[in-house]
Amino acid sequence: xxxxxxxxxxxxxxxxxxxxxxxxxxxxxxxxxxxxxxxxxxxxxxxxxxxxxxxxxxxxxxxxxxxxxxxxxxxxxxxxxxxxxxxxxxxxxxxxxxxxxxxxxxxxxxxxxxx
Amino acid sequence: xxxxxxxxxxxxxxxxxxxxxxxxxxxxxxxxxxxxxxxxxxxxxxxxxxxxxxxxxxxxxxxxxxxxxxxxxxxxxxxxxxxxxxxxxxxxxxxxxxxxxxxxxxxxxxxxxxxxxxxxxxxxxxxxxxxxxxxxxxxxxxxxxxxxxxxxxxxxxxxxxxxxxxx
Numbered sequence: 001x002x003x004x005x006x007x008x009x010x011x012x013x014x015x016x017x018x019x020x021x022x023x024x025x026x027x028x029x030x031x032x033x034x035x036x037x038x039x040x041x042x043x044x045x046x047x048x049x050x051x052x053x054x055x056x057x058x059x060x061x062x063x064x065x066x067x068x069x070x071x072x073x074x075x076x077x078x079x080x081x082x083x084x085x086x087x088x089x090x091x092x093x094x095x096x097x098x099x100x101x102x103x104x105x106x107x108x109x110x111x112x113x114x115x
Numbered sequence: 116x117x118x119x120x121x122x123x124x125x126x127x128x129x130x131x132x133x134x135x136x137x138x139x140x141x142x143x144x145x146x147x148x149x150x151x152x153x154x155x156x157x158x159x160x161x162x163x164x165x166x167x168x169x170x171x172x173x174x175x176x177x178x179x180x181x182x183x184x185x186x187x188x189x190x191x192x193x194x195x196x197x198x199x200x201x202x203x204x205x206x207x208x209x210x211x212x213x214x215x216x217x218x219x220x221x222x223x224x225x226x227x228x229x230x231x232x233x234x235x236x237x238x239x240x241x242x243x244x245x246x247x248x249x250x251x252x253x254x255x256x257x258x259x260x261x262x263x264x265x266x267x268x269x270x271x272x273x274x275x276x277x278x279x280x281x282x
Contacts, residue, residue: 015205026207029125029197036193037184040166044180048159052205071159071205 004078007106011089012053012070017097020062031095038088039075046075060099070102077105090115122191125198126208130191139188142172146188150195156203165192212256217245219265234259 013035016024039046049072056067077085082105089101093114100111122130122143132140146165153160169192173183183189200206224230227245231238236251236259243249251259257267 026205028209029193029200029206030209032200032206033193033197036162036166036196037189040170041180041184045166045170048162050158050160052157 004080006076007079007082008074009077009082009085009106010049010072010074010104011112012055012072012102013092013096014068014070014098015052016068018099019066020059021099022097027096034095035092038091039073042084042088043075043077043081046073048073086110086112122194124191124194125201130187132187135187138172142169142188143191146192146195150199154199154202156196156199156205161199162196165196168192213245213250219263220245223263230263234262 016026018024053070053072054067055070056065058064059066075085086103089103089112091114093099093101093112098114100113103110103112120131120133122132124130132143135143146168149164149168150161153164156162169186169189170180170183172188173186174180178186197206197208201208220227220230224233227238227241230236231241236244236255240249240251244251253267260266
C-alpha cells in the first residue's frame with residue numbers, strides 16, 4: 001500500500017506583475033530568489049521547465065483578455081503537504097503581484113489566490 | 116567576478132570571499148563557469164543546476180537546507196542567476212531611489228530648483244545625488260520627502276510558516 005503518494009504538481013509564475021494590480025513590469029531578481037529559496041528549503045527543490053509559456057485568460061475583475069508569459073515549475077509533493085504548496089503559492093501571489101496562480105496537481109487545476 | 120578574494124555582485128556590491136574555504140571558492144568558480152557556459156536564462160539550465168549543486172555541497176558538510184540558503188555561496192549563486200535573468204530580459208533590477216527622486220522632480224516640479232526650494236536640499240547636493248556620486252541619508256531623504264507629501268516605505272516579503280502539525 002502506498003502511503004502519502006508523491007503527486008506531480010506544476011505551476012506558472014508570470015514573468016511580469018499584473019498590470020491592474022501593479023505596473024506590468026518584470027519582477028526584480030530578488031523575487032525569483034525568494035521563490036528558489038522557498039522551493040529548496042520547504043519542498044526540497046523543483047524543476048524549472050525550459051523556456052517560457054505564453055498564455056491568455058479573462059481578467060475576473062475587468063473581463064478583459066489578458067496575455068502573459070510565465071515560467072513553469074514542476075515539483076513532486078507528498079499528498080499530505082499540498083497545503084504547504086498552496087500556502088507558498090498564495091504568498092507568491094503577493095510577491096509576484098498576481099490575482100491568482102495557476103496550479104496543476106496531477107492534472108487537476110486550481111487557481112491559488114492571495115491570502 | 117573580480118579578484119579571487121572578492122565577488123562583485125550584479126548591483127556593484129562587493130562580497131568578501133576570504134571567509135570561504137578553498138572548496139567553497141572552487142564551488143563559486145564552478146557556478147560562474149556553469150553560468151558562462153549556459154548564459155541563456157530562458158533554458159533554465161543554471162536555475163536547475165545551482166540549488167542541487169550548492170545543496171549537495173553543503174549537505175555533505177551537515178548543513179540543513181535552511182542553513183544552506185543562508186550561506187554566502189547561496190547568495191552568490193542567486194546573484195549569478197539574477198544576472199542571467201536580467202540579461203535575458205526576464206527580470207529587472209529595482210530602481211535606485213535616486214532614479215525615483217529624479218522622476219518625481221521631472222514629473223511634478225519641472226525643475227530641480229523648485230524641488231530644492233520646497234525641500235531645503237541645496238541644488239549642488241541634489242546634483243551630486245542624482246548623478247549617483249553621493250547619497251542622501253535616510254533622515255535627510257525622509258525630511259525632504261515629508262515636505263512634499265511623500266514618505267519612505269519598507270516592505271517585507273511575506274513569511275510562510277508550515278501549517279502546525281495536527282494529530
